[in-house]
Amino acid sequence: xxxxxLDEVTGTETTGHEWDGIAExxxxxxxxxxxxxxxTFIWSIGYWIVYPAFxxxxxxxxxxxxxxxxxxxxxxxxxxxxxxxxSAKKLMGASLEDIKNNTELLNFARAMATPAFGxxxxxxxxxxxxxxxxxxxxxxDDWLWGGTLEDIHQxxxxxxxxxxxxxxxxxxxxxxxxEVLEPKQITDVAGYVLSLSGGKVDxxxxxxxxxxxxxxCASCHGEDAxxxxxxxxxxxxxxxxxxxxxxxxxxxxxxxxxxxxxxxxEGRLDPATIKALAVYVxxxxxxx
Amino acid sequence: MAITSPPAGxxxxxxxxxxxxxxxxxxxxxxxxxxxxxxxxxxxxxxxxFVRWDRGEGAPDQAVLVDLPGRRLYFFFIEIWPQEVYYLTxxxxxxxxxxxxxxxxxxxxWCGYLCWQTVWTDMFMAVERWVEGDxxxxxxxxxxxxxxxxxxxxxxxxxxxxxxxWWTGGAWVLYFGDxxxxxxxxxxxxxxFDVYLWxxxxxxxxxxxxxxxxxxxxxxxxxxxxxxxxxxxDEALNVTYLRDRGEPxxxxxxxxxxIEAGEPAGDCIDCRQCINVCPTGVDIRKGLQLPCIQCxxxxxxxxxxxxxxxxxxxxITYESEVNVERRDAGLEPVRPKIFRPRTIIYMVVIAxxxxxxxxxxxxxxxxxxxxxxxxxxxxxxxxxxxxxNGYTIRLLNMKIKARTFIIEDEGLPxxxxxVIGEKKSADGKWxxxxxxxxxxxxxxxxxxxxxxxxxxxxxxxxxITEVESGETTLVGDYFRAP
Numbered sequence: 001x002x003x004x005x006l007d008e009v010t011g012t013e014t015t016g017h018e019w020d021g022i023a024e025x026x027x028x029x030x031x032x033x034x035x036x037x038x039x040t041f042i043w044s045i046g047y048w049i050v051y052p053a054f055x056x057x058x059x060x061x062x063x064x065x066x067x068x069x070x071x072x073x074x075x076x077x078x079x080x081x082x083x084x085x086x087s088a089k090k091l092m093g094a095s096l097e098d099i100k101n102n103t104e105l106l107n108f109a110r111a112m113a114t115p116a117f118g119x120x121x122x123x124x125x126x127x128x129x130x131x132x133x134x135x136x137x138x139x140x141d142d143w144l145w146g147g148t149l150e151d152i153h154q155x156x157x158x159x160x161x162x163x164x165x166x167x168x169x170x171x172x173x174x175x176x177x178x179e180v181l182e183p184k185q186i187t188d189v190a191g192y193v194l195s196l197s198g199g200k201v202d203x204x205x206x207x208x209x210x211x212x213x214x215x216x217c218a219s220c221h222g223e224d225a226x227x228x229x230x231x232x233x234x235x236x237x238x239x240x241x242x243x244x245x246x247x248x249x250x251x252x253x254x255x256x257x258x259x260x261x262x263x264x265x266e267g268r269l270d271p272a273t274i275k276a277l278a279v280y281v282x283x284x285x286x287x288x
Numbered sequence: 289m290a291i292t293s294p295p296a297g298x299x300x301x302x303x304x305x306x307x308x309x310x311x312x313x314x315x316x317x318x319x320x321x322x323x324x325x326x327x328x329x330x331x332x333x334x335x336x337x338f339v340r341w342d343r344g345e346g347a348p349d350q351a352v353l354v355d356l357p358g359r360r361l362y363f364f365f366i367e368i369w370p371q372e373v374y375y376l377t378x379x380x381x382x383x384x385x386x387x388x389x390x391x392x393x394x395x396x397x398w399c400g401y402l403c404w405q406t407v408w409t410d411m412f413m414a415v416e417r418w419v420e421g422d423x424x425x426x427x428x429x430x431x432x433x434x435x436x437x438x439x440x441x442x443x444x445x446x447x448x449x450x451x452x453x454w455w456t457g458g459a460w461v462l463y464f465g466d467x468x469x470x471x472x473x474x475x476x477x478x479x480x481f482d483v484y485l486w487x488x489x490x491x492x493x494x495x496x497x498x499x500x501x502x503x504x505x506x507x508x509x510x511x512x513x514x515x516x517x518x519x520x521x522d523e524a525l526n527v528t529y530l531r532d533r534g535e536p537x538x539x540x541x542x543x544x545x546x547i548e549a550g551e552p553a554g555d556c557i558d559c560r561q562c563i564n565v566c567p568t569g570v571d572i573r574k575g576l577q578l579p580c581i582q583c584x585x586x587x588x589x590x591x592x593x594x595x596x597x598x599x600x601x602x603x604i605t606y607e608s609e610v611n612v613e614r615r616d617a618g619l620e621p622v623r624p625k626i627f628r629p630r631t632i633i634y635m636v637v638i639a640x641x642x643x644x645x646x647x648x649x650x651x652x653x654x655x656x657x658x659x660x661x662x663x664x665x666x667x668x669x670x671x672x673x674x675x676x677n678g679y680t681i682r683l684l685n686m687k688i689k690a691r692t693f694i695i696e697d698e699g700l701p702x703x704x705x706x707v708i709g710e711k712k713s714a715d716g717k718w719x720x721x722x723x724x725x726x727x728x729x730x731x732x733x734x735x736x737x738x739x740x741x742x743x744x745x746x747x748x749x750x751x752i753t754e755v756e757s758g759e760t761t762l763v764g765d766y767f768r769a770p
Contacts, residue, residue: 028301028302028303028304029302029303029304029307030303030304030305030306030508031303031304031306032306032501033303033508034302034303100708100709101636101711102709103709103710103728106708106709110731126664127664128662128663128664129665130664130665130668137665137668139665139668139678140668140669140670140671140676141671141672141674142670142671144322147626185692199434235671238671238672238673239669239671239673240669240671283708283709283731284675284678285668285676285678285706285708285731285733286668286670
């Protein structure tokens, strides 16, 4: 480096680097700049001491600050719960109808229920609450056990065919399996049921089916086949089918019955969350 | 000069201490302009937070307020919401263009008179001279061995500096909250941690940059001198030493001898006053250079000397590069061209941006709506054969009073609308109340009856109408069907 040339104009030594005739002057850095540069190195040592820094064989250096992201998350969550406790108390103090008609409570209930629904209900009912075969769509206005706020609240609380002593139970006989009806009679009933919503079953005598329906099914599904929410008996005249509305599925349903189950949520979820979920499901759009 | 070069022929050190600059007190035209600028800019900065502006019930009454938790920016009669941050972008674009125009007209005039680094440094230097004495006094004091007097002067200087710096940080904080409340909290030592933290940060930076770093900020940290050098042209006015008139320079005695010997003699008597008053330690006689912030103090200094020795003033003056070359060639200088393509283009663009911003501001809506169609499920088949779509609609009320909006749908004559948690008013319309200066989210359902003729996606339009003013907003979306 000792043989570097001098720049003619400034008299300053060059670094010996030259591009297209432009030489780089070896101008010294300002001292404060160099000191600041070194200060940043020293600052980083502080990080090593205070924060977790180096991986060890089975562990890592913890640092004097005992900082862990997990603790930060836990603290944030407990703060969040403390913040929510106030609103949750309000939720418990209000009736379901009041919650629905109060903007603030409604927004809170829906915000509280959205993740609860995703965690607890979505595995069966789907993230959009659209359901699937055997799991009701909660968006529509067809309800097995009633679509009022109280009905929905009760259903979530006690579940269907589950542990709660007041759990909802509907008990449709397995007309074929239990030999209550002959196969031909089952075909006739299925033919009649599907005719109510514009469908048909091959080889069914609809008139005979109508009589059979009045004798065997009307006690739960009603004379008009529109169902009874008290019994958990579905409306058979619309196009909404829990297990499917094609002839084969309807025949299978009459033949073997269906025994769907929904868990009891009382005791598993806190009362405020259950209330919020009831409002949420109701305000999906199908609530009565 | 502030950039240290090793002496010719010697290998320099890797780094070097910046030599301290002791700018001398001077008075004159440009000094007075600088004083005036300092009073105006600092006056605005320190006092603006205390200006009140009545916006009505429930709204802050501070004229200029950045409400970070509330996500609002208040500027006198203007209130900006976060989504309108483009007004701030527009202002920054405008500021950049004005800076370019200033540069095209008079070089680094921003650096010399208006830049906060210059203004605060200028104030700190004034304090320094007031405490330690002028240039000679300061140089003498620094050379003196430690004494009680020296300690007293230094402590006084730094104490005043810190006080100003603290006040600077204090004023900064006042823009982000109610100024009288914060002042009161500070007086009772019960302000929030954030307040103390930001005052401490700005106290530190002000003290460091205006007290210690000074011209080093301009030379090493600031990007503007680099950009400026690339943007400038030969027509811009710069603080210039007229070398054709000044050279060859020499002391009064030398010049006299030259005249007597019939040799050429310039007007410059090499008194170094221009260097002594320079806040960045530049020798302007070397021509245009990076550390020069073009404050014009050397003009004041030179003019004073020229007057004293009975020569015409203006040996150092604002002059363009074009004229410097003309003078070197022995030609008459020409009038500086203010209107030339570069400046005209800047002016036109500034006008366009100003008009566009003004137009968009004057015609901006004080209400708004956003519509989000349910993604899952896209549509719902109903028991009665109808189809339902769900939408999340957010209404914006940007006025500082509660307002009522009528919400309607268009495009599906058969459809009925339901707003969850609301009841239709007596006239059969959905009237939605939105609290002052806020937004409200609604769940809105559209239901078409059985047998309605529908495409897979039918366009629908939501319309909100403000009840009092009739102001409307339309947002389009779709109604989905199987």
